[in-house]
Amino acid sequence: MVSRATFLGVAAILVAALLIVSLLAGYYFLQYQNEASSNSNYENELSGSLSKNAQLAGDLSATLQEYNSSLAVLAEAVANLNTSSSAYANASKALPVLWNEYLTLARQSKSSVETYSVDLLIDFENGTTLWYNNTAVQPGWNGYTITVVALKGDVASVWYPAFGEHLVTGLDGVNSGASTSWFFWERSGSVWQLTPSGADDVQVTNGTDYAWTVCGYNSSTYLPTCVP
Amino acid sequence: MVVFTALIVSSDYALSPALDVKLLDSIVFLAALLYGFRVGAAVAVLSEGIWSFASPWGAAGIMTPFLVGGELLFVAAGWAAARAWGTDVRQGSLKAAFVGAVMAICAFAWDFETNAATAFFEYWPHLTLTEFIYTEVVQGGPFFLAHDISDLLLGMFFIPAVIPLVLKASGGRS
Numbered sequence: 001m002v003s004r005a006t007f008l009g010v011a012a013i014l015v016a017a018l019l020i021v022s023l024l025a026g027y028y029f030l031q032y033q034n035e036a037s038s039n040s041n042y043e044n045e046l047s048g049s050l051s052k053n054a055q056l057a058g059d060l061s062a063t064l065q066e067y068n069s070s071l072a073v074l075a076e077a078v079a080n081l082n083t084s085s086s087a088y089a090n091a092s093k094a095l096p097v098l099w100n101e102y103l104t105l106a107r108q109s110k111s112s113v114e115t116y117s118v119d120l121l122i123d124f125e126n127g128t129t130l131w132y133n134n135t136a137v138q139p140g141w142n143g144y145t146i147t148v149v150a151l152k153g154d155v156a157s158v159w160y161p162a163f164g165e166h167l168v169t170g171l172d173g174v175n176s177g178a179s180t181s182w183f184f185w186e187r188s189g190s191v192w193q194l195t196p197s198g199a200d201d202v203q204v205t206n207g208t209d210y211a212w213t214v215c216g217y218n219s220s221t222y223l224p225t226c227v228p
Numbered sequence: 229m230v231v232f233t234a235l236i237v238s239s240d241y242a243l244s245p246a247l248d249v250k251l252l253d254s255i256v257f258l259a260a261l262l263y264g265f266r267v268g269a270a271v272a273v274l275s276e277g278i279w280s281f282a283s284p285w286g287a288a289g290i291m292t293p294f295l296v297g298g299e300l301l302f303v304a305a306g307w308a309a310a311r312a313w314g315t316d317v318r319q320g321s322l323k324a325a326f327v328g329a330v331m332a333i334c335a336f337a338w339d340f341e342t343n344a345a346t347a348f349f350e351y352w353p354h355l356t357l358t359e360f361i362y363t364e365v366v367q368g369g370p371f372f373l374a375h376d377i378s379d380l381l382l383g384m385f386f387i388p389a390v391i392p393l394v395l396k397a398s399g400g401r402s
Contacts, residue, residue, distance in 0.1 A: 004312075005312045005313050006322070008312050008326075009312070009313065009322065009323065009325070009326030009329070010326075012326055012329040012330050012333060013325055013326065013329040015329070015333055016328070016329035016330070016332035016333050016376075016380060017329075019332060019333060019336045019376065020332060020373075020376055020377065020380065023336075023369075023372050023373045023376055024373065026365060026369060026372075027369055027370060027372075027373050030365070030366065030369050
């Protein structure tokens, strides 16, 4: 027979155990509630951040499109301004810089922008050649514009608005002489072909090789005496 | 009584960084267990009264009667424990577990009573059940647990360990 004292003691132990277990459970529940609340806050913050990120990505995409349109307008200006004007001088220097910044921005933001890739050869006919390989250009640019962009504006030329053509007189600081001229070429397969008209009339195509050579020419046919 | 009170106040200061872990409850319980309700009650009133005004956390003010009243629960428990199980509580014995359990129950009652008073004064006259539960459970929850477990362990190990020392120091009188 259990004594009254022992019975009271065991009852006290049971009550104390019940209280402590209840407190532990309550404490655990409170912690759980706090964590669940924190988790919910984090989820909301994450959701908000993702939403803002999507909005920023949309804004960036729109900005890049506007940037691209502005570059097209600037390229058009370079192609049609009087080359002796200060506006042309500024625009022809700014276009390559802005174009490269645009490409960098698009690359950093992993945005997909449509560009053509061309190779441009400058053959100085004194044994010196310069290749501008995999040059990214905007679809719609002509041979003159890609030359200005590849050479960072270091192109000397005279604009003839009546013909819509530039007479290129110097590239990369090398000028044509009294009996020499700069000629624009396009490679077809493995053969370089002189373009039938000036570089302004050549709409560049993706993956094509182009070249400039400076040399003499036949005084009656005006065909160059050199090939790239 | 003076020795008990001095021990309580000094240990309260020593343990003040550990919220709700204190020797006060154990010593009050011990005083009542060994020397009866009157001595225990005197120790409880004196020590809790001093601590209520001299606590580094600030004076308890209007809460003082509730703190003293809560401490009298330990006095009653100590007195009742002496009557039920005597004063021969040895370490590792079943009686030590009984004392620990009683201490844990008293700690729970102390926290419940003082938290109820806190809620009463904080929200009066518009105290709602939600505010009452919030004060008891959310604000007081972690301290409940620390107080309960520390008193359980002190009751099981500290009190049985010091009973012989106190009896020896007092010449075996109880």
